[in-house]
Amino acid sequence: xxxxxxxxxxxxxxxxxxxxxxxxxxxxxxxxxxxxxxxxxxxxxxxxxxxxxxxxxxxxxxxxxxxxxxxxxxxxxxxxxxxxxxxxxxxxxxxxxxxxxxxxxxxxxxxxxxxxxxxxxxxxxxxxxxxxxxxxxxxxxxxxxxxxxxxxxxxxxxxxxxxxxxxxxxxxxxxxxxxxxxxxxxxxxxxxxxxxxxxxxxxxxxxxxxxxxxxxxxxxxxxxxxxxxxxxxxxxxxxxxxxxxxxxxxxxxxxxxxxxxxxxxxxxxxxxxxxxxxxxxxxxxxxxxxxxxxxxxxxxxxxxxxxxxxxxxxxxxxxxxxxxxxxxxxxxxxxxxxxxxxxxxxxxxxxxxxxxxxxxxxxxxxxxxxxxxxxxxxxxxxxxxxxxxxxxxxxxxxxxxxxxxxxxxxxxxxxxxxxxxxxxxx
Numbered sequence: 001x002x003x004x005x006x007x008x009x010x011x012x013x014x015x016x017x018x019x020x021x022x023x024x025x026x027x028x029x030x031x032x033x034x035x036x037x038x039x040x041x042x043x044x045x046x047x048x049x050x051x052x053x054x055x056x057x058x059x060x061x062x063x064x065x066x067x068x069x070x071x072x073x074x075x076x077x078x079x080x081x082x083x084x085x086x087x088x089x090x091x092x093x094x095x096x097x098x099x100x101x102x103x104x105x106x107x108x109x110x111x112x113x114x115x116x117x118x119x120x121x122x123x124x125x126x127x128x129x130x131x132x133x134x135x136x137x138x139x140x141x142x143x144x145x146x147x148x149x150x151x152x153x154x155x156x157x158x159x160x161x162x163x164x165x166x167x168x169x170x171x172x173x174x175x176x177x178x179x180x181x182x183x184x185x186x187x188x189x190x191x192x193x194x195x196x197x198x199x200x201x202x203x204x205x206x207x208x209x210x211x212x213x214x215x216x217x218x219x220x221x222x223x224x225x226x227x228x229x230x231x232x233x234x235x236x237x238x239x240x241x242x243x244x245x246x247x248x249x250x251x252x253x254x255x256x257x258x259x260x261x262x263x264x265x266x267x268x269x270x271x272x273x274x275x276x277x278x279x280x281x282x283x284x285x286x287x288x289x290x291x292x293x294x295x296x297x298x299x300x301x302x303x304x305x306x307x308x309x310x311x312x313x314x315x316x317x318x319x320x321x322x323x324x325x326x327x328x329x330x331x332x333x334x335x336x337x338x339x340x341x342x343x344x345x346x347x348x349x350x351x352x353x354x355x356x357x358x359x360x361x362x363x364x365x366x367x368x369x370x371x372x373x374x375x376x377x378x379x380x381x382x383x384x385x386x387x388x389x390x391x392x393x394x395x396x397x398x399x400x401x402x403x404x405x406x407x408x409x410x411x412x413x414x415x416x417x418x419x420x421x422x423x424x425x426x
Contacts, residue, residue: 004050011296018065037298042324047083048094049076051263055380057337065331066342067324076209083108083312085236092325093312098142098211098233098407100167103312104156110164110313111153118324119333120166122350123149127308128162132401137306140407141215141233143309144170168310170349172341175304179266179280184273192216192222192302195277196250205269205278206247208259210420212407214235216279217243220402223302233408237415244419248426259424264290270295282345285392290382295296297392303404304393309351343379347396369395 044054050073058069072090074082080099087108095103103109114313116118125131130145135252149159150167158167178191185200194203195216196222196236197257207213221243229239250256255274260266269275280297288295311332313325334401341347343362348354355363361373369391376385385391393399410416 008163011035013172027262039069039417040068042320043070044321044324044328045070045072045089046092047072047074047090047112048079048309049073052094053342054340054356057332057340060336061331064336065327067327069328071186083314085425087314088316090314090320091317092328093268093314094171094309095168095312097144097147097168097308097310097409098319098409099145100147100158101142101409104147104150104158104167107154107156107221107390108315109167110315110317111150111155111167112169112311112313112329113153116166117169117333118330119350119353120169122352123333124347124349124351126173126400127349130179133397135401135418137305137401137403137404139232140404141406143235148310157164164252165240168312169333170310171332172308172346172348175306175354175393175403176279176281176345177300177304177393178298179270179278179285179288180296180298181270181273181276181294182296184276189277189298191223192219192261192300193425195220195279196246196255196322198255198288199251200277201254201333203274203276204255205266205275206256206281207266208261208424210417212307213279214240214243214416215405215407217247219302219305221246222344234410235412235416237412240410240412240416240419242424251423282392285380286345286353289398290384299393299402300397303402304399305405305407306400307407318364335343340379347400351396365391367396369393369398 030248044067046069051412052237053071053073057386058071064067079095080102083095083103084095100133108406126137127144130136130139130143135302147216148166148168150165151157151159151163151164153165155165178192178195178330196350205249206216215232218229221227227242229235258269260269263281263284265276266280266284269278270288271291271293282297283297285297311329331349333353335357338350339357340353342358362376364370365372365376371390372385372387374387375383378384
């Protein structure tokens with residue numbers, strides 16, 4: 001993979017300049033080199049959740065560029081609060097697309113100039129067009145295509161069509177479904193309705209993050225034929241009432257073993273067998289499997305609930321730090337990080353470059369839905385799928401092409417959270 005070239009600097013390779021390596025030493029008088037090198041020491045404060053803040057990514061980026069990443073880990077809600085109230089407390093934000101409706105109107109995010117992003121035109125069409133393999137996917141909730149473009153660098157509103165300026169550059173995304181223990185259930189599971197099937201009384205669990213949990217509940221309500229939503233990601237008060245009533249009735253009947261908030265909690269519930277069906281995230285299923293326990297991320301006929309995160313830049317970022325942030329974005333889309341994320345069961349923004357950093361058998365398993373030609377390992381080297389096994393949900397096109405709705409923040413969010421809390425307390 002060739003280095004990104006900055007044409008504004010007589011075609012000198014940006015990465016060589018930032019590293020202050022041998023190429024730079026040859027260009028500058030030796031007496032100047034230490035001064036320039038010292039000037040180039042950049043530390044980027046990276047605000048996000050711990051889930052997306054991977055030590056290996058920071059270490060590899062520093063080794064490649066000399067730029068240091070300083071992780072600032074907070075909860076999903078606190079990422080949004082910081083962006084709204086303390087935009088000078090970070091240099092790079094990794095936030096979910098659904099939070100943009102709260103952040104962008106404040107003017108605290110800078111439109112990312114796609115002309116400075118080498119692989120911007122290769123970002124998957126899921127984000128830029130709302131399509132997978134030329135077909136439109138479900139856009140209920142906050143589909144990224146609705147919020148990825150801004151009218152300008154300092155815009156406080158989203159653009160209706162593609163522009164030069166982007167709100168976020170996608171980092172990780174996936175489409176979620178139910179996790180099951182097939183060894184304990186012993187029959188096919190094909191519908192979201194099964195989460196509330198009395199057969200699994202006391203052995204079901206749902207995610208206790210209101211804005212996401214209620215979407216899972218809505219998938220169940222629709223699957224059971226109770227109600228058809230106009231937009232599951234933006235319910236009316238009457239729809240919120242109906243959805244919560246359904247959950248409370250199930251809870252009072254003893255359906256739920258747990259309402260989980262934490263990734264590790266979901267893993268432990270499933271690994272112990274206390275729960276056999278629940279809201280689950282793909283990497284959590286992978287974690288259960290790495291313990292040698294049968295666990296499936298189950299494709300369902302009604303489709304998936306999707307989510308996506310991305311990098312944003314604070315409006316006040318300038319100078320060397322801004323250059324460093326663009327350097328990180330370019331590096332992130334250049335393949336190594338994408339391959340690293342793909343091996344964890346996430347998907348990367350630019351599939352083409354990630355493919356060049358993966359073995360053919362890995363790509364075939366993770367992205368094409370083909371049987372593993374040999375054991376599949378996590379980035380840490382743990383075997384997470386045996387030779388011959390097939391990825392749950394199949395290919396990228398099958399999984400991401402099967403999206404029913406996206407994580408969202410509703411217009412009636414405060415009311416929804418109040419009602420959700422009634423469910424938790426019931």
